[in-house]
Amino acid sequence: MRLNQETGRTRKLRKVRALEQGTAFGGEAAAARARISAITGEPLARVSLRTALEDLQLLGNAIPGDSWKAWRALLLASRGEPLRDDELAQFRQLTEREEPPVERVQEFYCVIGRRGGKSRAIATLLTYLATMVDYRGKLASGEIPVVLCLSPSQEQSGIILSYVKGILRESPILAQLIARETAEQIELTNHVTINVRAASFRRLRGQTCVAAVFDEIAFFMSDESSNPDTEILAAVKPSLATTGGPLIAISSPHRRKGVLWEAFKAHFGAKGNPSILVAKGTSRELNPCLTEEFVNRELEKDPAFGAAEYLAEFPPILKLSSAMRRSTPAPTVVLKSAPTSAAGPTLASSTRAVARMTVSRWRLATKRAKPPCSI
Ligand SMILES: Nc1ncnc2c1ncn2[C@@H]1O[C@H](COP(=O)(O)OP(=O)(O)O)[C@@H](O)[C@H]1O
Numbered sequence: 001m002r003l004n005q006e007t008g009r010t011r012k013l014r015k016v017r018a019l020e021q022g023t024a025f026g027g028e029a030a031a032a033r034a035r036i037s038a039i040t041g042e043p044l045a046r047v048s049l050r051t052a053l054e055d056l057q058l059l060g061n062a063i064p065g066d067s068w069k070a071w072r073a074l075l076l077a078s079r080g081e082p083l084r085d086d087e088l089a090q091f092r093q094l095t096e097r098e099e100p101p102v103e104r105v106q107e108f109y110c111v112i113g114r115r116g117g118k119s120r121a122i123a124t125l126l127t128y129l130a131t132m133v134d135y136r137g138k139l140a141s142g143e144i145p146v147v148l149c150l151s152p153s154q155e156q157s158g159i160i161l162s163y164v165k166g167i168l169r170e171s172p173i174l175a176q177l178i179a180r181e182t183a184e185q186i187e188l189t190n191h192v193t194i195n196v197r198a199a200s201f202r203r204l205r206g207q208t209c210v211a212a213v214f215d216e217i218a219f220f221m222s223d224e225s226s227n228p229d230t231e232i233l234a235a236v237k238p239s240l241a242t243t244g245g246p247l248i249a250i251s252s253p254h255r256r257k258g259v260l261w262e263a264f265k266a267h268f269g270a271k272g273n274p275s276i277l278v279a280k281g282t283s284r285e286l287n288p289c290l291t292e293e294f295v296n297r298e299l300e301k302d303p304a305f306g307a308a309e310y311l312a313e314f315p316p317i318l319k320l321s322s323a324m325r326r327s328t329p330a331p332t333v334v335l336k337s338a339p340t341s342a343a344g345p346t347l348a349s350s351t352r353a354v355a356r357m358t359v360s361r362w363r364l365a366t367k368r369a370k371p372p373c374s375i
């Protein structure tokens with residue numbers, strides 16, 4: 001397939017950045033190098049994500065086929081790798097940016113609906129970052145590079161870790177890199193450790209992270225803080241400082257507050273900082289195998305909840321109306337701009353009205369042709 005048109009200067013810039021950042025492009029040559037590394041026991045380094053995703057010996061089984069195309073486009077864009085025409089169209093739809101990054105982004109946020117493949121995509125990215133990127137120039141001797149993944153609960157971390165283990169074992173080359181496995185980490189023979197655990201303030205100091213990935217960051221909870229996502233992020237950032245590693249957060253939306261909302265508000269679309277990429281997509285845009293009937297049923301059951309869960313819409317902020325403040329002893333809240341009924345507005349009626357508008361917009365959007373499923 002034809003690569004999307006790039007100028008010679010852009011291509012050159014990509015190559016320079018790729019070398020600086022420890023990735024490299026080179027299709028066949030990189031794949032061959034990966035195989036040679038497996039034979040000699042040398043660390044696999046500098047294999048591009050595209051090469052890895054296309055090679056069944058590497059990550060070719062992780063997110064395969066047409067149904068994962070949107071995720072592949074996003075992950076490749078986040079690494080600054082060139083996109084094909086069809087991938088570029090999906091990149092534009094999900095990021096509302098015309099041009100994909102020409103180098104690996106520093107921060108990458110995805111606001112994606114439930115069952116949209118977030119955990120599997122994270123596991124694929126974690127595996128790639130731990131096995132095929134060269135960190136040697138960024139570490140002091142003896143320093144152990146950690147690819148860190150935090151998620152809201154131990155149970156959720158367990159799901160990601162088992163995805164990562166499955167992806168490693170499915171690859172005859174990567175399987176050989178597993179040195180030791182524990183309940184929350186995998187140590188690799190290239191000295192990188194993949195650490196997947198529940199988000200908490202404990203044990204965040206002292207590590208050197210080459211990448212930090214946050215799963216469902218909008219749902220981080222803690223007894224120690226009312227803003228755990230913001231504070232955990234601030235605690236992790238110093239561990240990335242010496243390596244310049246990427247910070248990645250993939251989550252369903254939950255409220256108009258916190259790390260995910262702030263990143264979306266400031267950086268979604270063309271106005272955003274080019275080194276911070278934000279994508280937003282419904283569950284079915286990222287996972288076309290999820291049936292429209294299922295999503296419809298969920299939206300009928302609870303439009304407001306369903307819009308956040310499956311359409312990746314941040315729930316609107318609710319404000320007290322002056323009418324409700326005067327008339328009700330216990331405060332009832334309404335959306336300021338929402339339509340009101342004769343009996344007066346209520347939280348439920350107003351939220352449902354806004355959710356219904358979102359759902360009907362979504363129904364119009366889903367009249368588009370459906371991409372085929374690979375599973
Ligand atoms: N694009 C896709 N193509 C095929 N299967 C998918 C896709 N996205 C998700 N799935 C499947 O849907 C299920 C839920 O995926 P998961 O990554 O756990 O979703 P999330 O974390 O977004 O809730 C898994 O079985 C996964 O393999």
Ligand SMILES: [Mg+2]
Pocket residue numbers: 118119
């Ligand atoms: Mg998940």
